Amino acid sequence: MARLLDHMRRFRGLSLRDLARHRGGFSHHTYGAVLRGDRPMSxxxxxxxxxxxxxxxxxTERWVSILAVVRPSEVVFRRVLAERPTTPLAPLRHEQRRRRDQ
Known part of the structure; x- marks a missing residue:
């Protein structure tokens, strides 16, 4: 599961820091550990x-259902799904990243 999600992230052109900026509460270190399989997915x-x-x-609901099968300890609440942000995160172009880092 983690490999598929990491592949999707890379396909969308998103870095771990982009993920962390998109929604607060998780650092890029946390995303990295989960996507490497070093930490369980929540x-x-x-x-x-x-x-x-x-x-x-x-x-998204199907992914969460799969997670519930893989990790039964994860309880799914519809409220959590409803809180998902509606605005997508646009990937940064290489030039934008360079300018931002300077």
Whole structure:
């Protein structure tokens, strides 16, 4: 699951820092640890990651359902899904990243 999510993040052109900026509460270190498989995935982190990748609510619910099968300890609340931000995170172009880092 983590490999697929990391592939989706890279395909969208998002860095770990972009994910962390998109929705507060998780650092780029946390995203990195989860996507490497060093730390377990949580429902809140999964929803934040999918929101940053501009995944629609229907597929997001399916991802969360899969997480519940893989990690039964993760309880799914519809309220958490409803709080997902509606604005997608636009990928930064290489030039924009350079200018921002200077």
């Amino acid at each position: 429902t809140a982190l999964l929803i934040a990651l999918l929101g940053a990748c501009n995944v629609d609510p229907g597929p």
